[in-house]
Amino acid sequence: MSAPPIVALEVGTSTVRALVGELTDEGQLIVTGMGESPSRGVRKGEVIDFDNALACVRDALQKAEDNSHVTINAVHLLVSGGHISSHVNHGSAPVLGDDHEIGPADIENAEKMARAVSLPTGHEVLHSIHQRYLVDGNLPVVNPEGLEGTKIGVDMLIVHGQCNAMRNIVRVVRSAQVDVADVAFSGLCTALAVLTPAEKKNGVLMMDLGGGTTDYIAYAEERLADAGAFAVGGDHLSNDLAFGFGLPPSEAERIKLEFGTAVPDFALRNQTVTVNPGTGQPPRQVRLADLQTILHVRIEEILVLVREQLRQNKLISKLGSGVVLTGGGARLKKVEQLAEKIFGLPCRIGKPREVSGMVSVMEQPECAAVVGMLRYAAKSVPPRSGIIDWIIKIFRRKS
């Protein structure tokens, strides 16, 4: 038997999803089981109703256990939410020792300085990812170890989020009698699952159009350049329809999936769609043109939000490989077309790569994040950042 199975858990806004996978000795990722449960109690990636969320987590884990025939003791947990954002921090340290040869200790010192950031109150570091090293302030190098210099500098991307929001999700999972082995930003995991090495090298923007949040990750100049999330997503699309047509959420969701498109189709403008308002009201007709317009302006707004964020950091021109869309929102018809127009870059739909096992998983953009988490967990025995250890410790102590 190879390494023990890994379980990734995503407590999403529309779905709670647990994925069980194994890494073979050859480094191949095999998915052996999955459990999904429609999510209740989560909005915009954050827990708003503890009991409902817990029930959904239990349900999803149970299904995953039945499915994969393993007992789940610990999970690798994905987090998202509008509170997650990132910024670049620089740290530097003098090279110690008489020979001025850079050793691991020097690099570590510099990294330590780069990790020492001042964050908004209540925020903690979720990931710190090194971007590049600078020796004596000169051109960046990939690996400074063994080079000579007097000063070593490092740029790090610090991904941080609000403590309370992340702790709430961990609490829910812990209450389901399962350990949390690790916590990672879902955008980062999704990028691991869908982006090719070439895309990361040329520069790419990955957007995970989720139910409650839109996560984004940008690679530029061969490094992770930006990461974050906005608390708008597919839920908002449905909610806009529900409001515009006076429909219950479930019916709004249905017409979104059935008739939704990101770019209005003029040929169909005069058609109507029958909707069922429920609560004893008779079915009625709504205009397809209205439906498409409502969705178009919302999805356009979301994409523009991300574009403006990247513009601020002057990244748009560095995305040689264009835009990759994934998550449930990537299923919206013509969404690539709209993204191409808004970003002025080629766009593709990203699905989990290099996975074997359950075929259904590979075909679904929604599964990208959990697949990425399996890879993240399998590859790295990551040096845990402070918060995660701390959160986990707190709960260990209690239980």
Added chain:
Amino acid sequence: MNASLRLVEGEGVLAAAAPYRLLVLGVGGGGCRAARHVASLLSDLNVAAIDSDDQALKETALPVQLSIGRALTRGFGAGGDAAIGKVAAEDEDVKLRKLVEGMDLVFVITTLGGGTGSGAAPVVARLAHEQGALTICFASTPFDFEANRDKGAAQEALRQLRMHSDATICLPNQRLLEIVPDQAPLKSAFDASDHMISMAVIGIWKLLTEVGLIRLNFSDLKNLVENSGGACSFGYAEGEGPDKAQQASQALLASPLLDHGNVLAQADAFLVNILGGPDLALLDVQRVMSNIQQVAKHEAKVFMGATVDDDWQGRLMVTVLAAEHWVARTPLAPVVPPPAPPEPAVAAPVAAAQAGESAAVLPAQSELVFEKRDRGRFEKSEPTKHGDEDLDVPTFLRRGIKILSDRA
């Protein structure tokens, strides 16, 4: 002192033409261009150009020109900044008031998305309205490809116009792309836009002045626009030959200006004018009306007119002005909505500040106020704010996009 004063000196010229004293004002570069187009089509109209760019103003070659914001821009234009356009117009408050004084009807023509049009037009409209003229604005919104034009500012300006005028007819340029062939030179797209505005102005002007078989008068127009809730749509179509009535009404219903007939189908009230030559037959009128009425709501209020013009022998034009809402106006409705929470800065406070004393006096138009609705799905979550916008509020509501389907 300069050309702008000529108007005031030669008032007699303006007053002569018609029973209604009408003034057409082009505001901003695009507005002036369209105004010039109007003047070239109808010579007996009083047309004036208002711009902050002296050079552009000169090119319009209109008899009455008013340069605004000299102190601010030194006559070089507002540079796409609506704030400058607004201040420029406010600076010329006295001259502008003089310009519109004594008018019964003022048409303000502008293209939104730039500086002078977006900023100055609402001020001009407000002043005209304050001077007692029925003020109708014709505003075109930019084509999607006009990246240099700020669409957000255009929407905001449109809202301001609707608030300060009796009615604003919005002519989205983007709809024109369906008419202009793909291969057409770029200029023709803008020409089409100018032409569209001109036709709207002329159509309404004709309806008021020409000899009518069935006469529509000023009070009909006033009635329609004052109760329209501020938003009107305009459409027109022509027909020629023996089949002209059928042709024109079909073209009208297929016209993208009226959203392929949807605007008519949804309108609560509309005004139809049929313009024809001396050969205009009762049957033609009947045909057009029955075609329109087939599409329209049963309970829709219809004002109808037919006019004859010798130039139109053998031809026929149908013009439609549709009010999307019919709100019987309550006189002196409160202008500022009851203590609005600091929502996405609804234009009301701005308007109140800007309108100053006038806000209290004018039965200003009701503005689309965001219903303070329960937050539904997002009730228990932190509102998603971006800048000063609440992203949980549907985008289409924030942008003022009208949904024509019935709600419940």
